[in-house]
Amino acid sequence: MIKILNYKYYTFNFNKYVKICVRYDHAISKGDVSLKNFEDIPGPKSYPIIGTLHQYLPLLGDYDAGALDKNALYNYRRYGKLVRENPGVRLLHVYDPVDIEAIFRHDDRYPIRRSHLAMLHYRMNKRSVYNTGGLLASNGEEWWRLRSTFQKNFTSPQSVKVHVESTDEIVRKLVISIKETYSPGEDFLKYLNRLNLEIIGVVAFKEIFDSFSTQELNPDSRSSKTIAAAFGSNYGIMKLDKGFMWKFITTPRYKKLAESQEYLEKVSKDILIKRINFYKEEGEIQDHCLLKSFLQEPNVDLKDIRGMMVDILMAAIDTTAYSTSFALYHLARNKNCQERLFKEILTLLPSKDSNITPEILAKANYTRSCIKESLRLNPVAIGVGRVLQNDIKLRGYLIPKDTVIVTQNMIASRLPQYVKDPLMFKPERWLRSSPQYENIHPFLSLPFGFGPRSCIARRLAEQNICITLIRLLREFQIDWIGGELGIQAYLINKPDKAVSLAFSSRENL
Numbered sequence: 001m002i003k004i005l006n007y008k009y010y011t012f013n014f015n016k017y018v019k020i021c022v023r024y025d026h027a028i029s030k031g032d033v034s035l036k037n038f039e040d041i042p043g044p045k046s047y048p049i050i051g052t053l054h055q056y057l058p059l060l061g062d063y064d065a066g067a068l069d070k071n072a073l074y075n076y077r078r079y080g081k082l083v084r085e086n087p088g089v090r091l092l093h094v095y096d097p098v099d100i101e102a103i104f105r106h107d108d109r110y111p112i113r114r115s116h117l118a119m120l121h122y123r124m125n126k127r128s129v130y131n132t133g134g135l136l137a138s139n140g141e142e143w144w145r146l147r148s149t150f151q152k153n154f155t156s157p158q159s160v161k162v163h164v165e166s167t168d169e170i171v172r173k174l175v176i177s178i179k180e181t182y183s184p185g186e187d188f189l190k191y192l193n194r195l196n197l198e199i200i201g202v203v204a205f206k207e208i209f210d211s212f213s214t215q216e217l218n219p220d221s222r223s224s225k226t227i228a229a230a231f232g233s234n235y236g237i238m239k240l241d242k243g244f245m246w247k248f249i250t251t252p253r254y255k256k257l258a259e260s261q262e263y264l265e266k267v268s269k270d271i272l273i274k275r276i277n278f279y280k281e282e283g284e285i286q287d288h289c290l291l292k293s294f295l296q297e298p299n300v301d302l303k304d305i306r307g308m309m310v311d312i313l314m315a316a317i318d319t320t321a322y323s324t325s326f327a328l329y330h331l332a333r334n335k336n337c338q339e340r341l342f343k344e345i346l347t348l349l350p351s352k353d354s355n356i357t358p359e360i361l362a363k364a365n366y367t368r369s370c371i372k373e374s375l376r377l378n379p380v381a382i383g384v385g386r387v388l389q390n391d392i393k394l395r396g397y398l399i400p401k402d403t404v405i406v407t408q409n410m411i412a413s414r415l416p417q418y419v420k421d422p423l424m425f426k427p428e429r430w431l432r433s434s435p436q437y438e439n440i441h442p443f444l445s446l447p448f449g450f451g452p453r454s455c456i457a458r459r460l461a462e463q464n465i466c467i468t469l470i471r472l473l474r475e476f477q478i479d480w481i482g483g484e485l486g487i488q489a490y491l492i493n494k495p496d497k498a499v500s501l502a503f504s505s506r507e508n509l
């Protein structure tokens, strides 16, 4: 019975029961001698000291250090659903959603991620600015103190809805900017970066960066430098995580990380001082920005808040801009989906001048399934990282505590055994009312991670993308004029070429 439940996922309402069974089936029981060793799991040959690091050497190795997705697909094809690797740590790649679920069901109260190691090192050596490594880099009780304090105003549906109006206003500025300055084929990612800086500035800090103004387009402006520093902070993280020389000397990549962090620290400090003074002078005012709520929290001090502001700037701009780029790419290339979406938008916003409201968003079912489908094909992260806190068994192998797990959701989401026509963009597969609806395993596509450590801003990010798509598609018909868009897998998956669109006004509608 347990086996049957474990290998077929039922979505009807006995999740709790399934959860208990999965837990039971993957936990290690005393005297379980039939288990195979971790080292028996298929994977590349491992040598003493260097482990499997040689695989990343140019010309000699099978992997490309800058192409996580290609390495992951190569591993799956060569070794199967579990792949062992040892690039300095004991690492397991997990592809099957049933196994992915088992791992998350074992996650502890304080799930551990082994990432942002160089950033943690940088922050721990800068105690004048930071108390901790921040939310992205910390683990254990320190992480939970920050998470439980800051998440209150990020996660509830109510706290997100209050930002719909201001976000829509900013997207309207993007529409004007497209009409005035965008030429067909230009890289639209630049515009989406500015849009998402502007949105997070207002939502999180009540700060207007004025990113679309002529003076801010200058590379030396505050908005241009903030966007560059956010990218500079994320860009090197993955390669830095694989190395260690930065512990001893300032390597070029570490220097770039440090300089980028310094700039975000400065921007955050200036805004923080400005807001504190403003609240002092104005007293109690109606203000929904996250920063105001942070300042009212008893469990954090100004260093924690400034650290959180830096994390927000790092985590918000590129992620949302890349996700929106891919959604526009898929819609531009799939005209029938774009037309169906436009029909939905037309019923939601009969007049172009109408405001987008939370009630309208609640009815935007097809828009949401387009976003889901785009994130299935092009998630920002190839998967989720965790460090196991207990021994577990998977597929007859003993997976020891402290193993670093990487769930390979992006690769699995593109495999025909889990999704029909997996490389096709078919939003209908997520729509229960559609004949093309598919009962997809809930742990197959996890673009925002899972559990207490999942993306703190999931609701906000989905809302922002939804508003952007509704407003842009209400105004324009969108065409794709570039080649096939792939990814460059840094820490987050960046489009590998210009996001080349053409916008035609829907003048008469």
Ligand code: HEM
Pocket (backbone or CB within 6 Å): 113, 135, 136, 147, 200, 311, 312, 315, 316, 317, 319, 320, 323, 379, 380, 381, 384, 385, 446, 447, 448, 449, 450, 451, 452, 453, 454, 455, 456, 457, 458, 460, 461, 462
């Ligand atoms: C489409 C946009 C976004 C995507 C796809 C995304 C995805 C993710 C993923 C996959 C994680 C790791 C989850 C895990 O380990 O289970 C994460 C964590 C995080 N995200 Fe996002 N994110 C997005 C937007 C944002 C935005 C807008 C913000 C900030 C305003 C943000 C802030 C964070 C933070 C602070 C964490 C660390 C949470 C923790 O460790 O407790 N993200 N995000």
